Amino acid sequence: MMRTSNHLIGLLNFVTFLLSIPILGGGIWLSSRANNTDCLKFLQWPLIVIGAAIMVVSLAGFAGACYRNTFLMWVYLFVMFFVIAALIGFIIFAYAVTDKGSGRSLTNKGYKDYYLQDYSGWLKDRVADNGYWRKIASCVRDSKACQKIGRSVNGVPETADMFYSRKLNSIQSGCCKPPTECGYSYVNETVWTTGAGFSGTSTDCTLWSNDQQQLCYSCNSCRAGLLASIRKSWRKVSVVNIVVLIILVIFYVIGCAAFRNNRRIDNDEPYGEARMTKSHPSAFQL
Structure with missing residues (x-):
């Protein structure tokens, strides 16, 4: 026994x-x-x-x-x-x-937009802290997530419609492009112009930069995309x-x-x- x-x-x-x-x-x-x-x-x-x-x-x-x-x-x-x-x-x-917290679906878009106010709790407060976020943003930048977002078809860069139909991950959507509400015009995956359609009032709209070292890494949408990931x-x-x-x-x-x-x-x-x-x-x- x-x-x-x-x-x-x-x-x-x-x-x-x-x-x-x-x-x-x-x-x-x-x-x-x-x-x-x-x-x-x-x-x-x-x-x-x-x-x-x-x-x-x-x-x-x-x-x-x-x-x-x-x-x-x-x-x-x-x-x-x-x-x-x-x-x-x-x-x-x-x-x-x-x-x-989760991404917000967009009309006629394959990807979602991400907003920091949709999240709550200790982790959200952690990434919302500017001092702590600078270290995280540097890590996201070094991961080259935005550099990998580019695509071409037979050597020709994808069009705006092709880009809009893509299913971007939360980091790519939050950090590598401006929020859709800002009304920026597509040039390529990481270059956007204000154009006549600019209508955003969010602080993220003014933080967006076509500088490939800046993009939207300082945006709340990037923080929200990280939280979603x-x-x-x-x-x-x-x-x-x-x-x-x-x-x-x-x-x-x-x-x-x-x-x-x-x-x-x-x-x-x-x-x-x-x-x-x-x-x-x-x-x-x-």
Whole structure:
């Protein structure tokens, strides 16, 4: 009976180790996004730490099950409880800071426009801070997202109608072109003129520049586009984390039951041996 419980605990810990891989992978993916486009480089570290902690703790639990080390098993269950609690906290935090905000659909446009006032919460306040935004804007500029926006057909630059039908991502729409409400006239993907159609009253309309080092990197639309990109990234990772969390909780409950069963058997063994010695003394005596 105890051997079966140990095998079960060992199997659960091995599967838990495997479940730490997608969590760690999600953190690494967010890290790559932070280095390329999302540019908030501190957000992925809690997930990386949680994934690494689950990996290390599950290995300790696996060793404890294999070698019937009660102390290691106790440490595994104790630490895993707090790791699961941390994962729950991270998921709640991820949804809380990305619970509101999305792009606004436009008539006869394939892309959306993004407005900072559509977002709220701690993350919005973070990017709204001018001192902090300067660092993020520099990262977005260095990612060359706007340089990659250009297209041509048979060597001929795309027309305005072709551009308007494109599905730009939130960074490209918010940072690489002026807001549609400003009424700028299209020249190419990152060059626009005021023309006769200029009618915008938003501060973003005056912040737009055809200087390829400026564009709309100082605009609120760029900040909103960044928030939309982060929201999309976090929601993808959170779906995986929720599935892993449910499995971890189930395995943790099973592991606790198996551990208690081992402890009960360990406590009962001396009494069982005493009864067997009394009934069949020759079995325990030379």
